[in-house]
Amino acid sequence: MRKVLITGSLGQIGTELTMKLRELYGNNNVVASDLVAKEGFEEIIQSGPFEVVDVINANQIAEVVKKHNINTIVHLAAILSAVGEQKPQLAWNVNMNGLYNVLEVAREEGCSVFTPSSIAAFGDSTPKDNTPQDTIQRPNTMYGVTKVAGELLCDYYFHRFGVDTRGVRFPGLISYKALPGGGTTDYAVHIYYEALKNKKYTSFIAKGTKMDMMYMPDAINAIIQLMEADGSKLKHRNAFNIAAMSFDPEEIAAAIRKYIPEFELDYDVDPVRQAIAESWPNSLDDSAAREEWGWNPKYDLDAMTKDMLEKLRIKLGL
Numbered sequence: 001m002r003k004v005l006i007t008g009s010l011g012q013i014g015t016e017l018t019m020k021l022r023e024l025y026g027n028n029n030v031v032a033s034d035l036v037a038k039e040g041f042e043e044i045i046q047s048g049p050f051e052v053v054d055v056i057n058a059n060q061i062a063e064v065v066k067k068h069n070i071n072t073i074v075h076l077a078a079i080l081s082a083v084g085e086q087k088p089q090l091a092w093n094v095n096m097n098g099l100y101n102v103l104e105v106a107r108e109e110g111c112s113v114f115t116p117s118s119i120a121a122f123g124d125s126t127p128k129d130n131t132p133q134d135t136i137q138r139p140n141t142m143y144g145v146t147k148v149a150g151e152l153l154c155d156y157y158f159h160r161f162g163v164d165t166r167g168v169r170f171p172g173l174i175s176y177k178a179l180p181g182g183g184t185t186d187y188a189v190h191i192y193y194e195a196l197k198n199k200k201y202t203s204f205i206a207k208g209t210k211m212d213m214m215y216m217p218d219a220i221n222a223i224i225q226l227m228e229a230d231g232s233k234l235k236h237r238n239a240f241n242i243a244a245m246s247f248d249p250e251e252i253a254a255a256i257r258k259y260i261p262e263f264e265l266d267y268d269v270d271p272v273r274q275a276i277a278e279s280w281p282n283s284l285d286d287s288a289a290r291e292e293w294g295w296n297p298k299y300d301l302d303a304m305t306k307d308m309l310e311k312l313r314i315k316l317g318l
């Protein structure tokens, strides 16, 4: 039986993953953790064990792992791309030292580790379209640097110490439960809120800028499917390209107009986030994930838009 510790479990992915893993493995077998027990996250904090864990503090991670007999760590605590450019030193500290601490505890306590990488692990010199699984990785953001180093560190712990490390390169994730935590792809979440509330949105990402994106239910399935996959079939443990859809602001606006015809989109481009977006791929080749563990996403842009608008209407009481 899995006994799971999730770090950063009150973030965009963690809020949904925690509840799904509790459904699968039992509430008491999934320990949620974050820097503090934030208000508004009572469902997670009260439906199973919750611990305060700062991933910079290796002792805190080790104590919680021992206390709950944890055998699987899902490491989500991180600083994302846009905040990472505002606070590069913090991004290095949390993303690198946090991951190192998690891997060391996993090595000592015999845990497996799942941690996500990102499309941010690619850079300007990476082929932009149908970006291969194995290709040039020279990112120019602190977030991207930590993601490439993290992929390599996870590979190292697998080969050198036999820690069962696994990961995917997530594209921008779109969801309605928790707001995104300060990334470049966040516009593709905000646009749905603003379309419903004000019927207009001002995008900080420029017209024509394509990025890979994915709806949260597919992302959650990817984590569970890869965690449960037969390890002997995995050649690319850290980390698999996975893809579901790729669009620019005009295309997501057009999908929204099928439901809100009067929706208006204009632009006030943020040069920092625009430069980050331009350094990332337009679309990824995810054939390795499909071949090695059966990756097969369910949502395209239209299916996601229909579901997002339905769910957000209820959440916002509209």
Ligand code: NAD
Residues within 6 Å of the ligand: 007, 008, 009, 010, 011, 012, 013, 014, 033, 034, 035, 053, 054, 055, 056, 075, 076, 077, 078, 079, 080, 094, 098, 116, 117, 118, 119, 169, 170, 171, 172, 173, 174, 179, 180, 181, 182, 183, 185
């Ligand atoms: P998020 O920003 O929404 O949540 C991160 C959580 O980590 C927050 O709850 C925060 O309080 C917590 N945290 C920050 N510093 C911490 C520390 N020192 N100790 C413990 N917790 C700390 O992030 P997310 O979107 O849920 O992302 C989770 C992982 O997935 C990250 O590794 C991220 O790089 C990766 N990822 C996310 C996306 C996306 O679009 N959301 C895309 C690609 C990769």
Ligand code: SER
Residues within 6 Å of the ligand: 080, 081, 082, 117, 118, 119, 120, 143, 170, 171, 172, 173, 182, 183, 184, 185, 186
């Ligand atoms: N959504 C993330 C970001 O924009 C991608 O890793 O930072």
